[in-house]
Amino acid sequence: MPSEINLAIIKRVLHLGKENNLEFLLSRIGNGITITDQYSKILYVNSGFTRITGYQYEEAIGNNPGMLHSGRHREPFYQQMWESILTNNFWEGEIWNRKKSGEICPELLSISKIDDPENKTYYFLAIFSDISFLEKDLPEKINLAFYDPLTKLPNRNLLYERFKTFINHIHENSSAVKLSALCYADLNKFKEVNDVYGHLTGDGLLEHVANTINSHVRSGDTFARVGGDEFVFLLPNVGNEKEVNFFFERIEKELKKTIEINGHQVSASMSVGVVFIPPTSQLSDYKKLMDLSDESMYYAKKNKIGISFHRDL
16 A cells, blocks of 8 residues: 555544544454554554454553563564664564463564654554464465475465565555565585485475574565475565675575484585566566576576576666
8 A cells, every 4th residue: 555545544544533434444444453653652543453452442542562562572573673664664474462361362464654744753554463263273274375384484375475565565665775685595415315314304404494594584584485495585675795695694504504303414505596676576577586586596506606696687
């Protein structure tokens, strides 16, 4: 939703208060909606907020959304989230929050920073939904639709959905200055691990790789498994080649450490192909960008250079 429309909605809701047709419509939306001022003081919540969190309108107004913190996320998670909001005017991801009852539940949350130049201020618009039902049926439903059942990483379907959200965001926030990257990664000599030690050890190594890399990706990144030993990273606002190199150097250092799986000493390394995403990209460019990053990965693997950047865009 363009920021101008968001601002118009926010002003109308705040000006007219609860007794207006727009608020009536927002109250019928299943998602929770929160509007805060620039100091993160809650100015408005809809009935979806009350239904999901258990807090009534009067209990929420004037408070800080930190009242919902579950304690599951460490400080770096929130630091990265706010860095994305303040730099790109947007963040989206999964988060665990605490209801009034004390129950902790997973939510899909998006936060937009909406500037109000006329009044020299800004607002934060948060929209969230309870995805507890997905967590309960994770083995049967989430893994089949959007997640890889072995590593629990996003699969091709969810990667595409995240790319779609990313494209919509960069079109609505053209002022974002940092580059974003799509990176295709393939494990080196993974077939040898399977052939020599068996598929159970190979699967264990894939799980180890997934867990290791997940500890390094930022909250707004997407790290997906798209094939047997193939992975894709969608890295919004990553900056430049130096930052991408540093990101993968840290990962490679951890992967090369020998670990024991099923009594066997194994380690891993990756070949990575990187393509920076032009700010004018469309959703229709997804396949082309995937192909280019894949080609760059094979160049890196063939020449044993670790990482290769595609520079023809």
